[in-house]
Amino acid sequence: MKKSFVIVFFVMFLLTTFFIASVNTAEGQTAKKEPIRIGLIAEKTGGLAAYGYSHEKVIVAAINKVNKEGGISGRPIELFVEDTESKPSVGALKFRKLVETDKVDFVFNSNSSGIAIACAPIAKELKVPYFPCSSAAELAGEKGNRYVFQFATNVAQECKGAAEFAIKHIGKKWVTVVVDYAWGWSNEKEFTKYITEKGGKVLKSIRVPLGTGDWIPYLKGNIPKEAEAVYFANFGSDFLSFIRDLYVVRPDIKKLGAVYAISAQDPKKLGKEAEGLYCLTSYPTRLAGLNTQYNKTFRNLIGIDPEGKESGTGKYFIPAYNWTIWEAFFALKSAIEKSGWTSKADTPKLIQILEKMSFKESVEHPQGDKYIRAEDHISITGLYVEKIENGEIKVVAKIPAKDTIYTPMANRINESF
């Protein structure tokens, strides 16, 4: 009897100790600051997988930097990543999952325009600020809303900025060749609009499905003889197939690529098909194109060398829009600090602060000075034209921010939250 009493007492003592200990730990946890939850929808598989990989790497670097420096308003950042499989339907689902299941406060990325456009209305519905890396001009127009901030220069800015250079240095009679989805259509529409304004002409517009291996059926017989140049919007392996097959069809034609085309390509391996090709970009591929201390530090932090290769793997990285995810994150950091944001209830105030923000060139904003245009939530900044010469990528022109400004297609200031 006595023995069993001792055992029961001992067990109860253990249970009580365990209970007290667990209560203490729970209290200890609440005493710690709640993390700010950030979601990333990234193209980890599918046609845009290389871009998803680089964007995840960049946001991880940005978060590590901020967490090391004490977080935002003393709160650590917790990252949740979802794979969009490069498909708009999956991207939209994952966006919801991040907000509804993982309870994130802000969502970043998707450089696929189709995915960003699919997610924009969900951002408004769920009242979550969304920072896509897409450059579809529609996001700054009817497809966007007050919760969406587009840090990447959009296609309208890019085409407006490029039109004069294209007419002066490349040619007047053009053919557009674009991948057949939102970003490509946007490029086709805006390039035609601004090249016509400057006195040029688009003779033919060709659309090719994403992931097409054989471009010959699309190009052969479709490029008029009098065409002097092709404006193309494709990237990755589509770009490689395109220049290979364009060379078969019209080896003499001049080429200007939309932002992204030569990202992550080794120009030495591109050969004669790509020699003399021009390409737009909002961020120079090589450090030499924007040789500042801020840019050097940024490239070191995200782990790419002056040539644009990833440290460790030696593979060509995709720097084109990496700056947009980095800069959007630091813009959000400043906005949280300025607005005193603590929870979702403060989000409208945070958005109003963001709408008035401008940024000076710094490690946090290595691409250069810029400001957010309140009406359509785009960032106004400069552009570059790069050219492949003797197997090297060189910056041949800088387009100032003022040349890229077009009349806003929307006015978000009076839009309700």
Next chain:
Amino acid sequence: MDGFFLFLNGLIWGLIIALIALGLTLIFGVMGIVNMAHGDFYMIGAVISYYIVSYLNNFWLSLIIVPLLAILLAAPLERFVLRPYEGFPSSSMIATVGISFIIQQLALAVYGGIPKKIVNPFPLDISMFGIYYPGYRMLVALISIVTLLFLWLFLYKTSFGILIRASMQDREMANAMGINVNRVLISTFAIGVVLATIGGVLAAPITQVFYLMGNDIVLLSFIVVVIGGLGSLKGTFITALALCAIEGVMASFLSPTQARVLTFLLMIVILMFKPSGIFKD
């Protein structure tokens, strides 16, 4: 001239499709298996060829190494996975869809989700009737024709080929006549897979190497096999060439996407009047 160029281009794709579709029809005819994973063998061919080019820096080696690896993959797959399903087309579809998923996910895990390109191994343009045509594509045509010629010689001029064709016509009778059907089955499956992987190797430099690249091809191959008459070798070969050439010609005055839509319409019309295919006896 553009029309002729696109016709030629269509014909070359037709030869690649013929390689793949003939394997599909052989496997169906002899084994009674509807091989939904056939497009993935095509993908494996392209992916392995990508690795061979990356590490050995020689594309042509793929044409030797890939078929050998394909045999090593196909033989155990037939013996240990597919044999219970042979002769049961509907359940074989489920089994091969499973194999397809496994292959695709393995490729995603090992090769990654990014489409890659193989540099043109034969960068020479050939002039024909006043138009320039990429030399590699002509070479693809040549290699496909030689492969198909070997297949024809094997099936029609060797005694083992006769055994395969006998098993295609009547498996039970072939068994009753003392033919070692198991040997025929394993060889047929291996031949089918080898043909698909060769198709993948040849297509790799003119398309994008991607873990889902088999999906489009398997669809087109099924169309070819169905129109040609399930199990008919002659029908499959002629349909593959005809369909791709017609699609090529249509692409000269329509967009290639519209041309593909018309191909599907053509299939529907043919199947309405000839439900068992054009060349089915």
